[in-house]
Amino acid sequence: MSTLSRPRDNRVIAGVCAGLARRFGTTPTTMRLIFVASCLLPGPQFLIYLALWIMLPNEGRERRTAW
Numbered sequence: 001m002s003t004l005s006r007p008r009d010n011r012v013i014a015g016v017c018a019g020l021a022r023r024f025g026t027t028p029t030t031m032r033l034i035f036v037a038s039c040l041l042p043g044p045q046f047l048i049y050l051a052l053w054i055m056l057p058n059e060g061r062e063r064r065t066a067w
Contacts, residue, residue, distance in 0.1 A: 007059045014053040 004023045006015035012032065021031035038045045 004056060005059045006053075006056045015058075016049055016052045016056065019056055019059075020052075 004019060006019045007022060008015075010018045010028050012018075012028075017031040017035055018028040021028040024031075035045065035049070
């Protein structure tokens, strides 16, 4: 398993589904279908997607410290 980040390739909107797919070893298309199907159910799926978009770093970007 790889680290959880938003890849620069295979993005459709923000790369959240592609990052989750890479992390859990599935295809981005499968993860997108799961997300769309889950949006048909009640719950905060869209808000979770937005939170992951904000919180997940882009692939290749190093975290900087305030030192």
